[in-house]
Amino acid sequence: MNHLLRTSTALAMALTVMGSPAFADMDAARAFLDEHIGDLSVLTREEQEAELQWFIDAAAPHAGMSINVVSETITTHEWEARVLAPAFSAITGINVTHTLISEGDVVERLQTQLQTGENVFDMYINDADLIGTHWRYQQTRNLTDWMEGEGAAFTNPMLDLDDFMGISMGMGPDGKLYQLPVQQFANLYWFRHDWFTDPEIMAEFEAEYGYPLGVPVNWAAYEDIAAFFTGREIDGVKVYGHMDYGRRDPSLGWRHTDAWLSMAGASDLGLPNGVPVDEWGIRVDEDFRPVGSCMNRGGATNSPAAVYSIQKYVDWLNDYAPAAAAGMNFSEAGPVPAQGNIAQQVFWYTVFTADMVEEGLAVVNEDGTPKWRMAPSPHGAYWQEGMKVGYQDAGSVTLLESTPVDRAQAAWLYGQFIASKTVDLAKSHYGLTFVRDSTINHESFTERAPRLGGLVEFYRSPERDLWTDTGFNVPDYPRLAQLWWQNIGDASSGLRTAQEVMDSLCEQQEAVMARLERAGVQGDVGPKLNPIMDDEYWLSQPGAPWPALEDERGTPITIAYEDLIRRWTE
Known part of the structure; x- marks a missing residue:
């Protein structure tokens, strides 16, 4: 598997050289499949070749065209830019420049194109959080009509929209699809399972707080656990009970x-x-x-x-997180728990899972299994049953109306390619940001699940639908x-x-x-x-805004991780 997942610089260079109309054929496709896909596909080799042959044929009218695509810099998109973009160029003859920048810069470029009408990029991979914007401005091609009109001849018959687990995130109130997911992640609670199940630590916590150490159900328990671990020394390392970030940066808003x-x-x-x-x-x-x-x-x-929510954020950042966290942004803070000195994180992006499973990390056992686990995030004192449980979003293909039709057609081909059944399983093993049910349910992830700390169980559970994006x-x-x-x-x-x-x-x-x-x-x-x-x-009216509570702490509640994971798997 590692052989199939690694990025081959040599092949990428070869595919780039081959990326011209004269070489847009199955030779390049087979080279790509041999090096990067192999058995890591939900399709058979025959089906893979058939799907890639469709891309070759559909791309023929635009062979020789060069298009520009932009996405944020995360592990999944890095693999797309390094591996899938040059492969697509070689296979189809449409040359793709896949630019990686910060998410804030992606939104800024998209805003510029919306305001000026100038074609900055031919395709944006941006969060489905923007669905309210795209639906209201009507400057984004709605893909439902596109796939039946100007994009019909360029829409993959094997696309299978029903297989996309987060397809509803890209739909407007009008029922039209505006964005196609190519990577998806959730925000969950992250904690050191090895510490939380250590008998001595468990006994000491219960003696001090009067209830069992476990996954915190509410913020009161989270705060107690943060206070308990902060300043302790475990295995010669000074530990912090919380991790966050506070730098004045666009990512502070997403937080x-x-x-x-x-x-x-x-x-x-x-x-x-x-x-x-x-x-x-x-x-x-x-x-x-x-x-x-x-x-x-x-x-x-x-x-x-x-x-109350903002005050808790500030208090926890100051009281329980490393001092350096206040000066970090999203990208800088995300990998910190992998360093081995963080006990828990209330709101952790699963997009960082790939950074937490590498051999040799302080949070990975010698056999490759994680010392950590993920679980639902605890909720605050004002939370009630029936409210949103957590956040989930999908980085999605977005085609603006200001992009010329032929360039949008070529970009649409690339967008479908990077989410195709041929490549999605291999891409998901690399970046761990699932978009297809067929991928998450593949036997290779059943085999790998024990090394991913609950990620597979979460995405196979119907509960995943309770985590939603900005609507x-x-x-x-x-x-x-x-x-x-x-x-x-x-x-x-x-x-x-x-x-x-x-x-x-x-x-x-x-x-x-x-x-x-x-x-x-x-x-x-x-x-x-x-x-x-x-x-x-x-x-005084029903619903939000809710009046102030006299007690903004409440009774701390924890649950054993094994009981919680059973809910996901059974």
Whole structure:
């Protein structure tokens, strides 16, 4: 398996040389299959070759064209850029430049193209969190109509949309598909299973706190566990009970828009993410028109639950995380638990799983099994049964209307190729960001599951559907997302209180929505702000925003990991 998964520089160079119309044939396809796929496909070799022959034939009208694709820099996309892009170029004769940049830069480039109409990139791989933006602006090709119209001759008959586990994330309220998933990840709780099951540590914890050490169900238990482990020395290493990041950076916004408020209990009950009030605190009406963010318009961005969530974030970062964490961003902080001095992380991105399973790491046993496990994230004091459980998203193929038709057709071929049944299993073994049911259910992942700390069990469980992305309420993700990191940065640095930060944030979100309303650029699905009323009016109404609790701690609750994983597997 390792032989099949490694990236071959030599082959990549050879495929690049071959990447011209004259060499767009099955010779390049077979070389790619031999080197990088082998048995790691849900298709037989005959079916693989048939699918690649379809790509060769479909690409013929655009052979010789050069297209530009952009995605964020994560392990999965690195494999696509290093391996799949040159292979696609060689196989089809369409030359692909797959650019890797930060997620914040991806959103910035996409926003530029939306605003100017100039074709910056022919295809974006961006999060389905932008579905509310794409649906409202109608500047993104809806793939449902595209596959029946200008993209019909370039749509793979083996695409099998029903096989995509997160396909609904890219659909708008109109039922149309705007984005096709090519990588998917969730946010879960991460912890050192070896420490949590050590008899001496378990006995000491229970003696001190009066309840068993286990997976924390709520934030009260998480906080106790963080305090217990912070400052301890285990195997000669100083341990911290929590890990996070606080640098003023676009990724600081994702840390919180990725359902942090809803985990605290700030949003409404109901899936996918709470209607009428979502995890950004934005309220919509029955037509999904955003009507407010502040409590005085019915929103919840500055509600007691939201302020509580930000205060806990700041307290835990300062009290239980390494001092360096305050100066880190998403990419820098993600691999830190692999260094072996972190006991748990409340909100850990499974996209970093590939960085946590390499041989020789402090968190991996000699036999290759992990010392850590993943589980559902604990919830805050305001959380109620029926609220959003956690965050999940899909990096997805997005074709903008401003991209010329022929370039969009060529890019669509590449987008389907990197998520095709021929390649998806091998790609998923490399990056561990699953998008297909056929992939996660393949026997090779049954074999590998014990080395992945619960990831396979999670994605095979129906419970995965309770983890959802940012939904339809956010009318302009690029504009609103930048407000979050700028404001939260003031909280993480201590410049302003949590209440001041969230008051400012909700007002700024409403200012953007008011401009969109005046401009009318989103038609009858754009914002239509509610009149300002007293906060108490909305706090007295059913649902979010929820009134303040007298006790924002509650009784700490833990559960044995074995009981929890049984729920996923049975």
